[in-house]
Amino acid sequence: MTALQRDAPAARAGGPDKGQPLLRVRDLSVAYEGSVAPTPAGVSFDVSAGEVVLVLGPSGSGKSTLALALNGLIPHDVPAEVTGTVQVGGLDTVGNPVSRLSTHVAMVFQDPDAQLVTGTLLDEVAFGPENLRLPVEEVLARAESALRRVGLWNLRHTNPDRLSGGGRQRLAIACALAMGSPLLVLDEPTANLDPNGIEDFYAALGELAAAGDRAIVLIEHNLDAAVGFVDRVLVLDHDGRLVADGSVDDVLRRGADELHAMGVWLPTSALAALRLRRAGLHLEPLPLTPDELREALDADPATPPDAERAEFSPAVAAHARPPHAVAERAQRDEAPTRRPLVQVRRLTLRRGRATVLHDVDLDIREGDFVAVIGANGAGKTTLVQAIAGVVRPPRGTIRIGDLDVGRADSRTLSARVGFVFQNPEHQFIAHTVFDELAHGLRLRHVPEDDVRARTEALLDRFGLRDKAATHPFRLSGGQKRRLSVGTALAGAALDGGAPLLVLDEPTFGQDRARADEILSLLRDLNAEGTTIVVVTHDMQLVTEYADRTVILRDGRVAAAGDTADLFADAELIRGAGLRRPPLSRAFDGLTSHPGLAGIARLADLPDGTA
Amino acid sequence: MSDHARLELTDAAAAASAPTTGPVVDPYAGPVTHSPVRFLYDLNPLAKIFAPLPAMVMLVFVRDVQTPLAFIALTAVVLLIGVRFTRGLVALLIGVPAFGAVIALGFALWTDAGLVDDTAPVVQLGGWTLYGGALEIGLATGLRIAAIVVLAFIAGLSTTGPDLVRATVQQLRVPYRIGYTALAAFRFVPRFRHELEIIRQAHRVRGAHGGRGPFTAVARWAGYIVPLLAGAIRHAERVALAMDARAFGAHPDRTERHLVPFRTRDTVFLVAFWIMSALVFWLFFPWGLS
Numbered sequence: 001m002t003a004l005q006r007d008a009p010a011a012r013a014g015g016p017d018k019g020q021p022l023l024r025v026r027d028l029s030v031a032y033e034g035s036v037a038p039t040p041a042g043v044s045f046d047v048s049a050g051e052v053v054l055v056l057g058p059s060g061s062g063k064s065t066l067a068l069a070l071n072g073l074i075p076h077d078v079p080a081e082v083t084g085t086v087q088v089g090g091l092d093t094v095g096n097p098v099s100r101l102s103t104h105v106a107m108v109f110q111d112p113d114a115q116l117v118t119g120t121l122l123d124e125v126a127f128g129p130e131n132l133r134l135p136v137e138e139v140l141a142r143a144e145s146a147l148r149r150v151g152l153w154n155l156r157h158t159n160p161d162r163l164s165g166g167g168r169q170r171l172a173i174a175c176a177l178a179m180g181s182p183l184l185v186l187d188e189p190t191a192n193l194d195p196n197g198i199e200d201f202y203a204a205l206g207e208l209a210a211a212g213d214r215a216i217v218l219i220e221h222n223l224d225a226a227v228g229f230v231d232r233v234l235v236l237d238h239d240g241r242l243v244a245d246g247s248v249d250d251v252l253r254r255g256a257d258e259l260h261a262m263g264v265w266l267p268t269s270a271l272a273a274l275r276l277r278r279a280g281l282h283l284e285p286l287p288l289t290p291d292e293l294r295e296a297l298d299a300d301p302a303t304p305p306d307a308e309r310a311e312f313s314p315a316v317a318a319h320a321r322p323p324h325a326v327a328e329r330a331q332r333d334e335a336p337t338r339r340p341l342v343q344v345r346r347l348t349l350r351r352g353r354a355t356v357l358h359d360v361d362l363d364i365r366e367g368d369f370v371a372v373i374g375a376n377g378a379g380k381t382t383l384v385q386a387i388a389g390v391v392r393p394p395r396g397t398i399r400i401g402d403l404d405v406g407r408a409d410s411r412t413l414s415a416r417v418g419f420v421f422q423n424p425e426h427q428f429i430a431h432t433v434f435d436e437l438a439h440g441l442r443l444r445h446v447p448e449d450d451v452r453a454r455t456e457a458l459l460d461r462f463g464l465r466d467k468a469a470t471h472p473f474r475l476s477g478g479q480k481r482r483l484s485v486g487t488a489l490a491g492a493a494l495d496g497g498a499p500l501l502v503l504d505e506p507t508f509g510q511d512r513a514r515a516d517e518i519l520s521l522l523r524d525l526n527a528e529g530t531t532i533v534v535v536t537h538d539m540q541l542v543t544e545y546a547d548r549t550v551i552l553r554d555g556r557v558a559a560a561g562d563t564a565d566l567f568a569d570a571e572l573i574r575g576a577g578l579r580r581p582p583l584s585r586a587f588d589g590l591t592s593h594p595g596l597a598g599i600a601r602l603a604d605l606p607d608g609t610a
Numbered sequence: 611m612s613d614h615a616r617l618e619l620t621d622a623a624a625a626a627s628a629p630t631t632g633p634v635v636d637p638y639a640g641p642v643t644h645s646p647v648r649f650l651y652d653l654n655p656l657a658k659i660f661a662p663l664p665a666m667v668m669l670v671f672v673r674d675v676q677t678p679l680a681f682i683a684l685t686a687v688v689l690l691i692g693v694r695f696t697r698g699l700v701a702l703l704i705g706v707p708a709f710g711a712v713i714a715l716g717f718a719l720w721t722d723a724g725l726v727d728d729t730a731p732v733v734q735l736g737g738w739t740l741y742g743g744a745l746e747i748g749l750a751t752g753l754r755i756a757a758i759v760v761l762a763f764i765a766g767l768s769t770t771g772p773d774l775v776r777a778t779v780q781q782l783r784v785p786y787r788i789g790y791t792a793l794a795a796f797r798f799v800p801r802f803r804h805e806l807e808i809i810r811q812a813h814r815v816r817g818a819h820g821g822r823g824p825f826t827a828v829a830r831w832a833g834y835i836v837p838l839l840a841g842a843i844r845h846a847e848r849v850a851l852a853m854d855a856r857a858f859g860a861h862p863d864r865t866e867r868h869l870v871p872f873r874t875r876d877t878v879f880l881v882a883f884w885i886m887s888a889l890v891f892w893l894f895f896p897w898g899l900s
Contacts, residue, residue: 068851071855073851073854073855076854077850077851077854078851097860098854098855099854099857099858099859099860099861100860102854102855102856102857102860103857106855106856107852107855109848109851109852109855111845111848113797113801113845114848114849114852115849115852116794116797117790117793117794117797117849117852117853118772118793118794119770119771119772119793123772126867127856127858128856128857129865130864130865130866130867131856131857131858131859131860131861131864131865132857132860132861132865133860133861133863133864133865134865135865136865136867139865139867161800175856179856179857385811388815389815390811390814390815391811410814410815410817411817413815414815414816414817419812419815421808421811421812423841425837425840425841426805426808426809426812426837427812427813427815427816428837429813429816429833439816440816440817443817473836473837473840487816491816491817
């Protein structure tokens with residue numbers, strides 16, 4: 001391995017005696033200015049050469065703060081009160097500048113765009129070593145070795161802008177490798193990537209972990225992808241304390257119940273297995289990946305297929321659809337009275353020279369929860385933007401009820417349909433939360449008393465009552481998201497028609513807790529009668545929440561129908577450039593347990609406690 | 611080996627799904643391959659900026675037609691030899707004088723007829739006369755602007771953003787922290803353009819600041835500033851963290867893989883261009899003192 005030889009000097013510089021850990025954290029607490037309690041709080045751990053460590057914890061446990069503290073960005077660049085010590089390669093992070101620490105610990109951040117400085121991949125990877133004043137030959141040698149390791153050497157003269165998100169994050173790994181540091185810290189590296197990008201990224205990171213020459217500290221909520229190559233798991237609790245530190249088997253497989261209760265997101269397969277255990281199945285050890293789940297089910301001798309089927313089917317019938325919205329929806333589905341709300345007829349849309357949508361026909365019924373999915377560039381966002389009138393469709397192609405979207409002015413339109421953009425900040429226009437919610441009502445000259453009453457109802461509905469006088473930009477991330485849904489809905493319910501809410505990737509770039517929060521909000525709204533259309537990349541989300549799905553492929557509707565039916569068709573999903581959700585993959589080709597075949601959502605699994 | 615082969619294959623995938631929102635002009639574009647005759651690419655960016663600079667300044671004070679015309683011709687020759695012959699270059703060499711002609715006509719119409727009513731009338735419409743003198747003033751103005759623009763393209767067509775930054779750091783002794791931060795800031799431009807577009811859409815959907823007229827327009831744009839700035843500051847902070855994490859600013863200087871030397875040929879080009887400029891001004895002496 002020439003790469004190892006080249007990096008050897010850097011590794012030697014890292015620590016004179018071999019027994020010393022690369023990273024030593026002792027009683028670390030970090031408090032930002034104005035925060036009540038420090039997170040993380042009193043955390044101690046070591047990381048040795050070659051270890052792959054996954055850091056888990058619920059939202060607000062201080063995982064990202066920990067990452068920034070490991071290479072000295074806290075407290076040098078981000079002011080915060082730090083107690084305890086962090087040593088990398090024997091250097092104290094408070095007493096040494098970030099630049100010196102950077103040869104001992106390298107970082108990969110969440111946003112691929114915010115890590116680019118130069119104009120070609122080669123220059124980008126060379127940027128760090130150049131800053132270290134290494135000789136030119138050494139810079140080039142490191143750059144080549146790093147780019148080859150992530151498989152980007154052939155594109156070295158390309159502008160990083162030309163890469164996909166996954167490609168840019170792979171480039172970020174190469175940049176970190178080129179620093180020559182024996183430890184890599186990755187802070188939610190896939191949060192801004194689509195499923196293809198995540199797979200692409202983890203193909204590169206997995207090979208790096210397998211090579212074993214770098215220690216990796218990975219902060220990640222997408223466990224489905226990461227769990228395959230992790231050696232060790234650290235868990236922070238809500239208060240930022242370290243509550244678990246051990247192998248994947250010890251922490252994830254044996255402690256899954258407690259982690260789940262704490263609000264830590266587990267791999268979908270593990271969640272499914274926990275549920276199935278409660279239903280009486282014997283799944284030991286706890287499976288963490290779709291493949292493991294399938295094997296565990298097939299190997300489970302406790303219930304022979306015949307007996308199990310008999311006892312299982314009623315369980316599915318009784319518990320699969322819990323007593324809330326899902327069951328109601330199932331009944332509504334069968335009712336013939338469900339009226340069409342949105343009608344798309346022969347919609348063709350161009351952007352510039354490219355035709356983005358070809359001859360699209362689509363019906364959305366009142367009260368549907370519709371997911372629009374498809375590969376990158378399939379036209380998902382354009383379609384929903386046209387439905388909401390964000391981009392103007394040709395006249396007569398889209399109707400919401402009796403309203404022609406192509407003819408309606410924006411005020412009339414915003415009384416029928418609310419559109420929620422990916423970044424909530426983009427649509428805030430008022431100076432207080434109250435005015436923000438009242439804006440749509442005042443625009444239509446609703447009497448002020450009425451405005452007050454309705455707005456206060458909305459404040460309560462979205463849990464923002466005590467924030468009424470706050471500037472929207474000062475809200476927390478989750479509150480901003482709720483407010484953006486609230487403002488979109490405030491107008492949409494107005495003219496008496498059924499409200500329609502359209503959301504563009506509402507969970508993109510968010511952690512699981514926030515994603516869950518927004519989705520349960522949407523489910524509640526849907527149960528109250530709001531028709532919901534979401535664009536998303538998250539297949540498990542689609543199967544969990546949407547009762548109908550539209551699959552776009554190259555600007556055409558490849559399929560539209562009941563979510564379960566569509567996801568049962570593996571050929572269709574693959575053909576559209578999509579991946580099936582983990583549960584479908586696990587239960588596909590299952591030889592035992594026929595009762596599970598075709599189940600794609602966790603809520604449909606039998607659950608002993610329900 | 612097979613691992614590498616597999617990963618290299620995904621290159622195509624990584625590049626294929628590239629976003630199409632790239633900048634129209636790529637400030638980071640690498641050096642173009644060129645034949646040795648195309649000498650401008652091999653010159654120091656500073657030489658290419660400072661060579662036409664005196665002429666550009668002097669042209670501001672020129673009032674005749676011949677001098678700017680001479681400079682346009684001179685620059686055209688330099689560009690035709692010095693940079694690759696592309697459709698863009700042709701469009702430029704035709705387009706800029708055409709643009710100058712439009713300006714010429716505009717200025718001709720604006721010129722106070724009282725100043726030039728002793729010259730020959732060219733067009734007469736009823737009581738209104740376009741005098742030859744007005745046309746000449748307009749032409750001179752248009753050509754002047756065209757000449758200045760064309761001169762600027764000597765550096766503009768043959769210089770890359772990174773090379774310009776390197777030259778300012780290496781020769782002008784601009785601190786590299788400033789130079790490279792400026793380079794990183796180029797990346798912000800397309801990003802903000804995209805972000806502004808989304809913000810405008812979002813506000814339009816909300817029915818914000820509907821209506822027409824200059825005051826609503828001002829209110830509308832003021833409403834875009836807060837979200838745009840909030841996004842910009844956050845983005846800039848993240849970029850700064852990422853650069854610091856890669857040891858940016860660790861040492862008083864940094865390794866330069868690409869030296870952009872100031873060589874004899876740069877001096878020759880610089881001095882030759884200055885002499886040519888002086889010669890043009892001396893020949894045409896456009897200040898009418900004779």
